[in-house]
Amino acid sequence: NAGVTQTPKFQVLKTGQSMTLQCAQDMNHEYMSWYRQDPGMGLRLIHYSVGAGITDQGEVPNGYNVSRSTTEDFPLRLLSAAPSQTSVYFCASSPTDRAGHSPLHFGNGTRLTVT
Amino acid sequence: LAKTTQPISMDSYEGQEVNITCSHNNIATNDYITWYQQFPSQGPRFIIQGYKTKVTNEVASLFIPADRKSSTLSLPRVSLSDTAVYYCLVVANTNAGKSTFGDGTTLTVKP
Numbered sequence: 430n431a432g433v434t435q436t437p438k439f440q441v442l443k444t445g446q447s448m449t450l451q452c453a454q455d456m457n458h459e460y461m462s463w464y465r466q467d468p469g470m471g472l473r474l475i476h477y478s479v480g481a482g483i484t485d486q487g488e489v490p491n492g493y494n495v496s497r498s499t500t501e502d503f504p505l506r507l508l509s510a511a512p513s514q515t516s517v518y519f520c521a522s523s524p525t526d527r528a529g530h531s532p533l534h535f536g537n538g539t540r541l542t543v544t
Numbered sequence: 545l546a547k548t549t550q551p552i553s554m555d556s557y558e559g560q561e562v563n564i565t566c567s568h569n570n571i572a573t574n575d576y577i578t579w580y581q582q583f584p585s586q587g588p589r590f591i592i593q594g595y596k597t598k599v600t601n602e603v604a605s606l607f608i609p610a611d612r613k614s615s616t617l618s619l620p621r622v623s624l625s626d627t628a629v630y631y632c633l634v635v636a637n638t639n640a641g642k643s644t645f646g647d648g649t650t651l652t653v654k655p
Contacts, residue, residue, distance in 0.1 A: 471645035
């Protein structure tokens with residue numbers, strides 16, 4: 430199993446450009462989520478999904494869209510990039526949304542710079 | 545979800561036992577305590593999770609007192625490769641994915 434795969438690893442955008450960060454998992458996990466991590470800080474939840482066709486907002490959703498058309502994929506779209514969105518983005522998945530059985534499995538991140 | 549408080553940083557030496565304490569005064573009855581480890585340029589990795597008393601696995605132990613207002617992650621005999629950031633999370637039994645990561649504890653292990 431590859432686990433959680435994120436592409437690209439690095440990306441540079443100009444202000445106002447849009448792009449999609451890809452996330453795929455091959456573990457048949459129901460739950461998937463996106464976090465951003467700014468330098469020296471913890472992770473903040475952007476959006477999450479408890480199953481195909483279901484998404485919800487996290488702590489910092491503004492400027493981002495998500496969709497979950499399949500169990501495997503959970504892309505994150507930046508609508509109009511801003512320098513404040515410069516960060517490292519992590520995708521995570523877990524088998525279910527029940528704490529006792531569901532540690533999060535993380536990808537290795539996408540480092541995004543917006544100039 | 546309960547807010548957590550951890551020390552910002554800790555130093556240790558190879559071979560020592562390291563204990564990192566996390567405060568979570570507002571933990572709810574059905575919440576679990578979960579710890580993750582993060583190396584530079586990598587995503588966090590699950591270490592251990594518990595509800596009460598003591599949990600042990602091959603890498604760490606988690607001690608949770610009866611009032612559950614704090615927890616202690618214990619790393620036995622650390623090595624240089626244990627240098628990382630450690631996050632304590634309080635996770636709701638349902639909707640667990642809305643876990644909130646604090647700023648974590650940066651552990652530096654010295655030779």
